[in-house]
Structures are given as structure tokens and as C-alpha cells.
Amino acid sequence: MSVHFETGNINCCNTVHQPQQPAFRSMQYCQDATTRLLPSKHIEPMNRKQICCLIILAYSYFCIAASGSLQAPFFPGQCDIKGVSPLTYGLIFGVFELIVTSMPSIFRKMFAYVTPHTALRFGLFLTGTTTILFGVLDKVTLANQFAGFALLLRIGEGLGVAAFVSSCHALKESEFREHPVPALTALSTASCLGALLGLPIGGALFMAGGYFMPFVVFGSLTLFAFLMSIFILSKSDDYMLIGDPISPGYSDKFVEVFAIAGSVALTGFNDVTLAHHLSLFDLSPIQLASIFMIILFAFLTFPTFCCAFGSNGFGSLWTPIVGTVLIIIGLISIGPASFIPIEPYVLLDDDLWLIILSLIVIGFGLRAKKLSPTSYGCSKWLKALPIIATFVGPVTGGWLISTVGYRTATEVALALEIFTLILLIIHKICNCRTPVEPSF
Incomplete structure (x- = not known):
């Protein structure tokens, strides 16, 4: 068999023929003046x-x-x-x-x-x-x-x-x-x-x-x-x-943690408010469950697209920005927002296509925001922010539904996402600035 090792600019190749010996007895070593490469440890199956x-x-x-x-x-x-x-x-x-x-x-x-x-x-x-x-x-x-x-x-x-x-x-x-x-x-x-x-x-x-x-x-x-x-x-x-x-680690920078907390809160907000919004339509339990499955499926499949972006040099700081933009688009269309010339849904099944499309876009956006660059060295109060958001999101959604209705409730969430987008853009600009060497 031929074993190839490569370290830096050093290539080692060694060929050994031991047809009757077990693999673990025919270990080969490639050495140079400074490097000795050992074969990987044999891992037993489960x-x-x-x-x-x-x-x-x-x-x-x-x-x-x-x-x-x-x-x-x-x-x-x-x-x-x-x-x-x-x-x-x-x-x-x-x-x-x-x-x-x-x-x-x-x-x-x-x-x-x-x-x-x-x-x-x-x-x-x-x-x-x-x-x-x-x-x-x-x-x-x-x-x-x-x-x-x-x-x-x-x-x-x-x-x-x-x-x-x-x-x-x-x-x-x-x-x-x-x-x-x-x-x-x-x-x-x-x-x-x-x-x-x-x-x-x-x-x-x-x-x-x-x-x-x-x-x-x-x-x-x-x-x-x-x-x-x-x-x-x-x-x-x-x-x-x-x-x-x-366990999930959160960045020591407030903006990134705030973006993650916002996505967590919006997930809880959606769990409470979406079923109430869909009650306008005469949906069977299977249809209702399938609509909830759509946003979850979009949430789970989006990392595949993120890998494609990363292989093309798409910076990690851009991912939460794109996710926030997608959420803004989804929230504008799912309500729909009062400032766009679209009437609210009027018990027509034909209007479901816009809700489904909006949920797919929101699912992609939620997943992208949770892929923000993170680290483990943050303070305890920053780590607690997403945990608090898991409680605040559903409670706020329930309160808004009971007081102002679904359409205005989505506009409140929309305002929060726009604010998050502004913070992320400023954060991206600040991280792109390169230090200037002082001249003497």
C-alpha cells in the first residue's frame, strides 16, 4: 500500500508490501529533520x-x-x-x-x-x-x-x-x-x-x-x-x-448576542401568534400542522445554503445581516404591514400562498441570524439575554394579540428587526475597518 503524508512543503511517500500482516502491524513512519508523523489511532467500531x-x-x-x-x-x-x-x-x-x-x-x-x-x-x-x-x-x-x-x-x-x-x-x-x-x-x-x-x-x-x-x-x-x-x-x-x-456560546459583543436573542424571541412570538392568525381560515388539523412544519423545514435546511455562501467567500458577519433582511421581508408580507397597499386576508384560502411564502422566508432568516459568529468568553449577563428572550417572545406575542391584533403585532416585531439590522450594519462596518499603522 502507498501512504502519503504532507506537512507544509514536505512530501513523504513510502511503499511497504506485507500482504499477510494485519494493518496495525504494518505502521509506517515518515520523518524529516524536524517532523515525525505518526499514523492515526485505530478506532474500534461501536x-x-x-x-x-x-x-x-x-x-x-x-x-x-x-x-x-x-x-x-x-x-x-x-x-x-x-x-x-x-x-x-x-x-x-x-x-x-x-x-x-x-x-x-x-x-x-x-x-x-x-x-x-x-x-x-x-x-x-x-x-x-x-x-x-x-x-x-x-x-x-x-x-x-x-x-x-x-x-x-x-x-x-x-x-x-x-x-x-x-x-x-x-x-x-x-x-x-x-x-x-x-x-x-x-x-x-x-x-x-x-x-x-x-x-x-x-x-x-x-x-x-x-x-x-x-x-x-x-x-x-x-x-x-x-x-x-x-x-x-x-x-x-x-x-x-x-x-x-x-452548549451554545454567545459572542462577547452585544450586537451579535442581541441578534441571536431577537431570533429566539421571534420564534416564541410566532409559536403563540401564528395559530391565532391561521384561525381566520377554515383549515383542518393536518393543514394547520403542515403550515407549522413549513417554517421548521426552512429553518433546518438553510445551513446548506450558508455552506455554499461560505465556500464562495461570503463573510460570517454577513449571514445575520442577510437573515435580518429576510425576516423583515417576511414580516412585511405575512401581516401584511399597514403601510403597503395590500388588504388583510379575508377568509380566502387563496391568500394562504402569501402566508406560506412569508413563513419560508422567515424560517430562512431565523436560521441565518442564529448562525452569527459566537464565542465562549462572554459575560454571564450576555449569556442570559437569549434565555430571557425565550420567555419574553411568547408573552409579548400573546399580549399584543389580545390588545392590538396580529397585523399590528407583526409591525412591532418588524420595528425590532429594522433596529437590529441597523445595529448589524454598523457592527459590520466597524469590523471591516483595518487599523492604520502610525507614522513617525
């Missing part, structure tokens, strides 16, 4: 235990992502039936997002006392149970009781999801040290598929059995993952967290 662990984690990610995707298309409509105000169910959405984003850091500290396996089982059990109970809420008739129980269940579900995500990070560190990329790819794919497929499947279940059916089905599937984790995952207590799990 064993049976690791494969079983990965299957359980991927299945759990799928169920939890599918359960989470059911909230936005169906819960606001149920709140309208019960007489719950948009501000109240915006608060319910916001509390869940706040817990999911803030609690993992606390759970990571607890791994000094409990194993990730215990936290995983606790998270799956709590998430599955609260999801099933969330589907039974349609039996509650009084608005205040409905809102109170929904808030408590969403808090419990948020704690379960946070415990599950934290334990999965720890298990990836301990179980898949030699296979981090395949494990991360499998879990990310399972989560994306759950979020995408949960919407149409949930819509079909809603048509078949009403509000409670999709929540009971996916909650039961999550409890089945809990049972599998008990009987299949290792019961060893030797797994402790080695280092902090990888």
Missing part, C-alpha cells in the same frame, strides 16, 4: 452496548421533539375555546422555554450526586407523564383552572426535557468518546425528524380522536422510552460528567 444506548437516546429525542411540536398548532385553539386570553397562553409557552434553556446548567451540577442514567429516566418519565396529562386538559371547563393546570404541566414538562437533554450530553461524553460525530449526527437527525413528523402525525391523530389523542399517543411513546432505559441501559454508577457538555 460495540453492542453503545449501539443500544444510541438507539434509545435517538428514539427518546424523536418522541420528545414530536411531543414539543404539538403545542404550537393545537394548544392556542383550545385556549380560545376555553376562554383563555392570548397573554395567558403566551405566558405558558414562555415559562416552558425559559425552564428548558435555563435548567440544564443546574442539572449538570447535580451529576456530582446522581448519575446521568438516573437523570435520563427522571426526564423521560416526567416528560411522558406531563404530556399525557396535557392531553386531558380539554376535560377542564373553567378557564382559570384550565390555564393553571396547563401552566403547572408545562413547568413539569420543561423540567423533564431539561433533565433529559443534560443527561444526553453527559452520556455522549462518557459513552461515545471515540465516536462523537456519528452519535451527534444520529441524535440531531432524530430530533429534527421528530419535530417535522410530529406535526402531520399529530394533525392526523387530532382528526381521529380529538385534542387528547396526539398528546396521549406521544406521551405513551415517551414512557415506553423510559421503560427501555430501565431494562436496556447500563445500571453502572461509574458515569460522572467529565467537563461541561457543549
